[in-house]
Amino acid sequence: MPLPSPLSDLVSYCEKLCVKECCGIEAFDFSPVHIASWLHQSRGEPTDKTVGLLNDQLEDLRIRFGTGSSEEGYESDENEMNQFFSTAQVDQLADQIETNLKHALELNQQSNLVEWKPEGTPSTTSHQPELGNDFVRALSWRYATKKFDATKAVSAEDIETILSATNLSASSYGLQPYQFLLIQDKSLQEKLVDASYGQNQVADASAVLVFVIRTDIDADYIKQSAAETEAARGLEPGQLDGYARQMIGSIMSFDDNDRKSWATKQAYIALGTAMAACAMLGIDACPMEGFQPAKYDEILGLESKNLHSVLVLPIGYRAEDDINSKYAKVRKPLGEMVVRVG
Ligand SMILES: Cc1cc2nc3c(=O)[nH]c(=O)nc-3n(C[C@H](O)[C@H](O)[C@H](O)COP(=O)(O)O)c2cc1C
Numbered sequence: 001m002p003l004p005s006p007l008s009d010l011v012s013y014c015e016k017l018c019v020k021e022c023c024g025i026e027a028f029d030f031s032p033v034h035i036a037s038w039l040h041q042s043r044g045e046p047t048d049k050t051v052g053l054l055n056d057q058l059e060d061l062r063i064r065f066g067t068g069s070s071e072e073g074y075e076s077d078e079n080e081m082n083q084f085f086s087t088a089q090v091d092q093l094a095d096q097i098e099t100n101l102k103h104a105l106e107l108n109q110q111s112n113l114v115e116w117k118p119e120g121t122p123s124t125t126s127h128q129p130e131l132g133n134d135f136v137r138a139l140s141w142r143y144a145t146k147k148f149d150a151t152k153a154v155s156a157e158d159i160e161t162i163l164s165a166t167n168l169s170a171s172s173y174g175l176q177p178y179q180f181l182l183i184q185d186k187s188l189q190e191k192l193v194d195a196s197y198g199q200n201q202v203a204d205a206s207a208v209l210v211f212v213i214r215t216d217i218d219a220d221y222i223k224q225s226a227a228e229t230e231a232a233r234g235l236e237p238g239q240l241d242g243y244a245r246q247m248i249g250s251i252m253s254f255d256d257n258d259r260k261s262w263a264t265k266q267a268y269i270a271l272g273t274a275m276a277a278c279a280m281l282g283i284d285a286c287p288m289e290g291f292q293p294a295k296y297d298e299i300l301g302l303e304s305k306n307l308h309s310v311l312v313l314p315i316g317y318r319a320e321d322d323i324n325s326k327y328a329k330v331r332k333p334l335g336e337m338v339v340r341v342g
Contacts, residue, residue: 002077006050007057010097011080013038013328025089028081029333030096032103037140038328039104054101058094066091135280140329142279145286145314147322148204154316158281159184159207162315165277166209169270173247175225177217177263178270179307181210181300188299195295196312201286205314210296211271213263215256216306219248264310271311278315288312 003011014028014035039050065074067087074085085093154162159182166180183189184207192202202208214221226244230237254262271287278285289311296302296309318325331337 001075003061003080004057007054007061007097008080009328010035010038010054014333025081025083025093029335030100031333031335032100032106034333035097035100035104037331051101051105055098058098062091062094066094135276138279138282139276141282142275142284143324143327143329145284145316145318145322146201146324147319148201148206148284148314148316149319150204150316152206152317154206154283158283159315161281162209162274162277162283166270166274169273171266171269172262173225173251174229175217175222175247175251176266178211178213178267178310180270180274181212181309183208183210191299192291192296192312195299196288196291199288199290201288201314202291202312204316204319205286206316207314209274209313209315210300210309211267211311211313212302212307212309213260213267214306215260215308217251217259217263219252222247222251260308267310271313274313278313283315284318285313285315288314 002008011028014030061074063069065071065085065087067090069087071087073087074090076083076085163180163182167176171177183192186203189205189208190203192208193200196202223244226240226247227237229235230240251259251262275285275287291309291312293309296312297307300309302309
C-alpha cells in the first residue's frame with residue numbers, strides 16, 4: 001500500500017543514496033534537520049495544514065498497521081521503503097517521524113538548519129551567529145533559475161552590491177586573474193542565446209554576468225599586483241619583491257593551458273561568491289557552464305582584450321511559472337557528505 005502525500009514526499013526526500021533493501025530504515029535520514037530542510041525547501045514556510053495532515057497520516061499508519069491494529073504490519077510500497085515493518089516497527093517509525101517533525105518545526109522557526117544533536121547532547125545552536133542562519137536560509141531559497149521574469153529589473157544598487165561582494169572573493173595569492181563583464185543590453189543578451197545552447201535565461205534575465213579569465217597574466221602583472229599590496233598596506237616599495245618572485249616562479253612555471261585552468265578555478269570561486277550574494281539579496285541567478293566560450297568571446301570581442309569567457313551568471317527575478325522553482329532541493333544528507341574525523 002503506498003503512503004499518501006505529503007508523507008510519501010517526505011519519505012522519498014529522506015531517502016539516502018544507499019539501496020533501500022540493503023539498509024531498511026537506515027537507508028532514510030529522518031533527522032530533524034533533514035525534515036526541516038524538506039519542509040523549508042519544498043513547501044516554503046510549512047503551513048499548519050501540512051503539518052496537521054502529516055500527523056494525521058502518521059496516526060492513520062499506526063491505527064491501521066501499528067501494535068493496536070489487527071494487521072501483522074506494514075508492507076511498504078516498492079517505490080517507498082520497499083520492506084516489511086512489523087507492528088512494533090510501524091509505531092517506532094511513526095514515532096520517529098512525528099518527534100523529529102516537531103524538532104524540525106522548531107528548527108525552521110529559528111531558521112537553524114544546523115546539525116541536530118539528540119537530546120542531552122550540548123547544542124552549538126546558541127553560538128551560531130545570526131548571519132549563519134540567514135545565510136543557510138538564503139542558500140536554501142536559491143535555485144538555478146531557468147525562467148526569469150523579463151519585466152523585472154534588479155536595482156542599480158543591488159547590482160553594485162553583487163559586484164562588490166564578488167570582487168571580495170578569495171583568489172590564489174590574491175591575484176584575481178579574472179574580470180566580470182556586466183551585460184545589461186537586451187539586444188546583446190538575445191545574441192547570446194544561441195551561443196548558450198538556446199538557454200533563454202541569458203535574454204530574460206535583468207543582467208548577465210560573464211566571468212572571464214585574463215589570458216595576459218605575466219611577470220609584470222604579478223609585480224604590479226605586489227606593488228598594489230605594498231601601497232594598500234603602507235609597505236615600502238619593493239618590500240614584497242621576494243614574495244613577487246615566489247609568485248612569478250609558481251604561476252609562470254605553468255604552461256598556457258595550466259595557467260588558464262588555474263585562472264578558471266579562481267573564477268569558479270568568484271561565481272560561488274556572486275551566487276551567494278544574489279541569494280542574500282533575494283535575487284535569482286542561474287550559474288551556467290552550458291555555453292560556447294569561443295562564440296561568447298567573438299560576440300563580446302574578448303580575444304583582443306586578452307580575455308576568455310569561462311562562466312555565465314544571468315541574474316534577475318524568477319518567473320512565476322518557472323517550473324524549476326517548484327522542485328524540491330536535492331542534496332545528499334549531511335551525514336553522508338561530511339566525514340567527521342576525531
Ligand atoms: C558550474 C555550474 C554550471 C551550471 N550550468 C548550468 C547551465 O548551463 N544551465 C542550467 O540551467 N543550469 C546550470 N547549472 C545549475 C545546476 O544544474 C544546479 O545548480 C544544480 O542542479 C543544483 O540545483 P540548484 O542550484 O537549483 O540547487 C550549473 C551549475 C553550476 C554550479
